[in-house]
Amino acid sequence: MGTLTDATVDPTAVDPTIADPTAVDPTAPGTLLRLATAGSVDDGKSTLVGRLLYDSKSVLADQWDAIERVSAGRGQESADLALLTDGLRAEREQGITIDVAYRYFATQTRSFILADCPGHVQYTRNTVTGASTADAVVLLVDARKGLLEQTRRHLAVVGLLRVPHVVVAVNKIDLVDYSRDRFTELAEEIRAAAVSLGVPHVHPIPVSALVGDNVVTRAEQTMPWYEGPSLLELLEALPVADDPAGEAFRMPVQSVLRPQGAAVSPEYAEYRGYAGQVAAGVVRVGDPVVILPSGLRTTVEGIDTPDGELVEAFAPQSVVVRLSDDIDVARGDLIAAATDAPEPVKELTGTVSWLSDQPLRPGARVLLKHTTRTVRAIVAEVTGRLDLDSGQPSPADVLELNDIGTVRVRLAEPIVAEDYATSRRTGAFLLIDAHDGNTLAAGMTGTP
Amino acid sequence: MSIDVTTPPTTDTAPAGLTDAPHHYRLTRAEALESESIHLIREVVAEFERPVLLFSGGKDSVVMLHLAAKAFWPAKVPFGVLHVDTGHNFPEVLAYRDRTVERLGAHLHVASVQDYIDDGRLRERPDGTRNPLQTLPLLDAITGNKFDAVFGGGRRDEEKARAKERVISLRDEFGQWDPRNQRPELWNLYNGRHRPGEHVRAFPLSNWTELDVWSYIAAEGIELPHLYYAHEREVFDRDGMLLAVGEHARPRTDAELASVRTEQVRYRTIGDMSCTGAVLSDASDPAAVVDEVAATRITERGATRADDRLSEAAMEDRKKEGYF
Numbered sequence: 214m215g216t217l218t219d220a221t222v223d224p225t226a227v228d229p230t231i232a233d234p235t236a237v238d239p240t241a242p243g244t245l246l247r248l249a250t251a252g253s254v255d256d257g258k259s260t261l262v263g264r265l266l267y268d269s270k271s272v273l274a275d276q277w278d279a280i281e282r283v284s285a286g287r288g289q290e291s292a293d294l295a296l297l298t299d300g301l302r303a304e305r306e307q308g309i310t311i312d313v314a315y316r317y318f319a320t321q322t323r324s325f326i327l328a329d330c331p332g333h334v335q336y337t338r339n340t341v342t343g344a345s346t347a348d349a350v351v352l353l354v355d356a357r358k359g360l361l362e363q364t365r366r367h368l369a370v371v372g373l374l375r376v377p378h379v380v381v382a383v384n385k386i387d388l389v390d391y392s393r394d395r396f397t398e399l400a401e402e403i404r405a406a407a408v409s410l411g412v413p414h415v416h417p418i419p420v421s422a423l424v425g426d427n428v429v430t431r432a433e434q435t436m437p438w439y440e441g442p443s444l445l446e447l448l449e450a451l452p453v454a455d456d457p458a459g460e461a462f463r464m465p466v467q468s469v470l471r472p473q474g475a476a477v478s479p480e481y482a483e484y485r486g487y488a489g490q491v492a493a494g495v496v497r498v499g500d501p502v503v504i505l506p507s508g509l510r511t512t513v514e515g516i517d518t519p520d521g522e523l524v525e526a527f528a529p530q531s532v533v534v535r536l537s538d539d540i541d542v543a544r545g546d547l548i549a550a551a552t553d554a555p556e557p558v559k560e561l562t563g564t565v566s567w568l569s570d571q572p573l574r575p576g577a578r579v580l581l582k583h584t585t586r587t588v589r590a591i592v593a594e595v596t597g598r599l600d601l602d603s604g605q606p607s608p609a610d611v612l613e614l615n616d617i618g619t620v621r622v623r624l625a626e627p628i629v630a631e632d633y634a635t636s637r638r639t640g641a642f643l644l645i646d647a648h649d650g651n652t653l654a655a656g657m658t659g660t661p
Numbered sequence: 662m663s664i665d666v667t668t669p670p671t672t673d674t675a676p677a678g679l680t681d682a683p684h685h686y687r688l689t690r691a692e693a694l695e696s697e698s699i700h701l702i703r704e705v706v707a708e709f710e711r712p713v714l715l716f717s718g719g720k721d722s723v724v725m726l727h728l729a730a731k732a733f734w735p736a737k738v739p740f741g742v743l744h745v746d747t748g749h750n751f752p753e754v755l756a757y758r759d760r761t762v763e764r765l766g767a768h769l770h771v772a773s774v775q776d777y778i779d780d781g782r783l784r785e786r787p788d789g790t791r792n793p794l795q796t797l798p799l800l801d802a803i804t805g806n807k808f809d810a811v812f813g814g815g816r817r818d819e820e821k822a823r824a825k826e827r828v829i830s831l832r833d834e835f836g837q838w839d840p841r842n843q844r845p846e847l848w849n850l851y852n853g854r855h856r857p858g859e860h861v862r863a864f865p866l867s868n869w870t871e872l873d874v875w876s877y878i879a880a881e882g883i884e885l886p887h888l889y890y891a892h893e894r895e896v897f898d899r900d901g902m903l904l905a906v907g908e909h910a911r912p913r914t915d916a917e918l919a920s921v922r923t924e925q926v927r928y929r930t931i932g933d934m935s936c937t938g939a940v941l942s943d944a945s946d947p948a949a950v951v952d953e954v955a956a957t958r959i960t961e962r963g964a965t966r967a968d969d970r971l972s973e974a975a976m977e978d979r980k981k982e983g984y985f
Contacts, residue, residue: 317817
């Protein structure tokens, strides 16, 4: 874990080039980016996050006082930035990150939800948790050590989850004398590994989280050869979210709203609508839709919110949809565009990130949760395991904790799964232990 | 592949779509948070037998109840609310609580710390604060009513232990949270399965900040207890906080007595009167509070909560035992 030198820490200093987080209007559109960190243990993730928060003036005075007090109590000469996110007692005692910490910060152009994830292989499931909702992942690599097995595993997970943007922070660049050659060599190695593990684009940046080079401000003094953006500048510029206009409409039904005697007013006693969050695309009043898996067709009669009726709804809005015909629709059904509807399936192939201590063996009886539907399932076959070094599948019939592999699953009832590559929300699933309820695997339909 | 490190990465390999989606189909930050919260509340109601919402009349629980009402409109909120009453609550907050519950037609359960003290199941602490005493009545109310999902207004930006917690967080049959062994939580596929006797805490405001809460209150015109806005009050200094002079907090030392004065204050958090401090403020409406919160340099709990100052991991320790 890194610490700061005294010279770099002055909580009262105001750098006029740094955006004032208080100037952000939280109601301004298009400003939210979900971010996660990844990388091997001791590569400096928590320190980098601390530096990002500190240099963007997102650490409040009492939080700063608290970490200075703890650092001083341990005999450290300067404040330990990792303490800003390592909030559990056991994490502070051991100097490691065990579980994801969520932090919130903002600049003038964007606000961020940041998930600081652990590096230990033992806590990979927590990193999968943090990365599953991310728009961008910052993967750390220690400039001295290069790519480690855990770096490759995280890169594979990020590729599998199809996180839209991957930024590789080549950290501790100060410890290799700000060497341009070393950075170039690592950037090349990272790009090659990324491509083989299914990550099409990475943005490498040389940084020092400890001293702050290229984290918020560009390090023109120490790395004049680097002309790219600082980490924060890049994060502010990344585009977020797919455009719903280009997607086919999908809405899993969460619940049927039929108030009857429990209506907010008598005029709604006979109301019947279907509540859900739009998973993809846009729907307009009058659009033809199909209910899946039944295949019944109807049209959208109205789109309601407590604030009034809408003429259209788009992902990821939460709405209530009324349909023109009185047909059987229940929780777990999918309302989809009639012109571009997926097929229900009773068997699927998918890629899983195995998160349980108990190995996965063929024949395992589990629950599969997909959108708002949970069905009984049997893992008919384990068809392969991803080799982290080559990025190629290798033969396997058992998956152990932290393995990434491909499976064939048979389902007791049909689900409407789409390829995860096409639609994250209708392609993702969980495997759940029916006995104790634990989450066994993160699954993605289709093969990578 | 040759690498030119001097080229800015953003123009380098031209990652897919460097232009943002059209403005038209983009949610604002507030809309995105609202939609995420409503989705969670609907999931919990669909998958659990007996949910309940912790309601204290504090701003976070008020926003949570407002979201629940929106999630099921035009049906009423399909679950009751639970208040753990320390017996040291501000009277105007209790009046607000009763008014709000009646307006929504929700059933109110009250778990009373005072009852537990009166019959000896709990003993008053030497420092007089009753916040840590809430855990036992809370767990008894959960068990007694067979609640299997408990909505809480906790936010991850409040405190470093809360920053670590899942949106759906499992509690064992003793009500304990095990921070070292939390379930993975993937995408927005919440897994609330649990064994008999276990329950979950569900946090719809996990990703909201104090500023988000206030911006939402201002935008939605949500009524709050007046204590949240600037008013004149007789206060004194204790442990670096301003406490209101009243039945549950009286100056004890000469220094505290000497510090008694009338100030214009408001509350950033509302809890037990004996340990919740006020802040100097002239913010008399939601818009003014939004401005004030945006400019603050101290966290809300740091400014106003004595119970978090007990130790470095005070919140984590309370949460492990079953606290909110």
